Amino acid sequence: MIDDTLPLPPLDELRAGAAVVSLPMRVRFRGITTREVLLLRGPAGFGEFAPFPEYADAEAAAWLRSAIESAWLGPPAPVRDAVPVNATVPAVDAARVPEILSRFPGARTAKVKVAERGQSLAEDLARVAAVREHVEHVRVDANGAWTVDRALEALLALTSDGPLQYAEQPCATVPELVELRRRLPGVPIAADESIRRAEDPLRVVRAGGADVAVVKVAPLGGMRAVLRLAGELAEFGVPVVVSSALDSAVGVGAGLAAAAALPELDHACGLGTGGLFEADVAEPRVMVDGAMSASVVVPDPERVSGLLAAPERTQWWLARLARCHELLDGC
Ligand SMILES: O=C(O)CCC(=O)C1=CC=C[C@@H](O)[C@@H]1C(=O)O
Numbered sequence: 640m641i642d643d644t645l646p647l648p649p650l651d652e653l654r655a656g657a658a659v660v661s662l663p664m665r666v667r668f669r670g671i672t673t674r675e676v677l678l679l680r681g682p683a684g685f686g687e688f689a690p691f692p693e694y695a696d697a698e699a700a701a702w703l704r705s706a707i708e709s710a711w712l713g714p715p716a717p718v719r720d721a722v723p724v725n726a727t728v729p730a731v732d733a734a735r736v737p738e739i740l741s742r743f744p745g746a747r748t749a750k751v752k753v754a755e756r757g758q759s760l761a762e763d764l765a766r767v768a769a770v771r772e773h774v775e776h777v778r779v780d781a782n783g784a785w786t787v788d789r790a791l792e793a794l795l796a797l798t799s800d801g802p803l804q805y806a807e808q809p810c811a812t813v814p815e816l817v818e819l820r821r822r823l824p825g826v827p828i829a830a831d832e833s834i835r836r837a838e839d840p841l842r843v844v845r846a847g848g849a850d851v852a853v854v855k856v857a858p859l860g861g862m863r864a865v866l867r868l869a870g871e872l873a874e875f876g877v878p879v880v881v882s883s884a885l886d887s888a889v890g891v892g893a894g895l896a897a898a899a900a901l902p903e904l905d906h907a908c909g910l911g912t913g914g915l916f917e918a919d920v921a922e923p924r925v926m927v928d929g930a931m932s933a934s935v936v937v938p939d940p941e942r943v944s945g946l947l948a949a950p951e952r953t954q955w956w957l958a959r960l961a962r963c964h965e966l967l968d969g970c
């Protein structure tokens with residue numbers, strides 16, 4: 640049993656509707672250039688099981704719970720049809736910024752990756768300045784790479800020519816986020832890894848380390864888990880931003896469905912990552928006036944067969960599926 644509403648389907652049923660695809664990326668993001676995804680087919684549609692390869696099974700099991708929810712239960716009831724989406728700008732050279740932003744028509748918010756290994760603060764400043772020329776609201780995401788002192792220095796420099804909507808996971812740990820928030824009151828802090836990779840996703844908020852919560856459907860165990868968490872965060876006055884985990888069109892669909900079902904949605908969501916792929920399992924979603932429709936997406940069988948992963952990778956994913964299924968079975 641996964642929860643009260645969703646029984647755990649037998650492994651054979653999961654395997655019967657499974658396909659592993661390998662999506663080529665246009666730019667390196669999160670250190671990878673190919674994204675592997677196991678698609679599941681169930682009575683309610685499709686689900687996506689795609690924990691990053693380095694994640695251990697205990698963490699990956701939440702992603703399976705989410706995939707099963709999508710394919711066996713389907714989305715929660717929406718309260719809006721379209722979801723505002725931010726542009727996502729990888730750690731590219733500033734000269735490539737206009738080309739990247741052109742893939743997000745009408746986006747009024749952009750999230751810019753900073754603190755990439757091997758790059759300098761000058762490169763971050765140039766990239767953020769290039770983004771500011773085109774987009775009204777700018778956020779940065781350091782993926783926990785800065786110490787508190789380094790974050791202070793970088794964020795002061797990055798806000799010298801305009802405000803930041805927030806800095807996402809500037810430092811790795813909760814105590815560092817708390818200290819930074821105290822020492823730099825002018826820049827709101829968003830927690831990402833401190834929520835999606837934490838035993839207790841509310842800890843960072845209780846400790847006073849976050850103004851905004853980035854929530855991702857798959858790592859948090861599904862759309863309904865995100866809605867429950869958003870309700871708890873609202874009690875602390877902390878708004879959420881639903882973001883992709885570098886999902887295929889199927890996973891992005893689950894993110895959009897969760898965002899469409901949230902009672903309150905004040906911020907643009909990080910669900911425009913489909914444009915980072917050269918090819919996806921469904922026709923790319925169109926972004927109109929900075930928003931995406933939360934309608935259901937069905938993978939296109941021709942695209943899927945053209946993107947199938949190598950047999951040894953498929954075996955690797957099926958073995959991981961079996962191990963995670965066993966973990967959920969023991970819950
Ligand atoms: O939030 C966005 O704009 C897009 C999603 C995104 O940035 C991420 C997706 C998956 C893995 C991460 O490294 C990254 C993030 O840290 O938020």
Ligand SMILES: [Mg+2]
Pocket residue numbers: 780782807808831832853
């Ligand atoms: Mg992040």
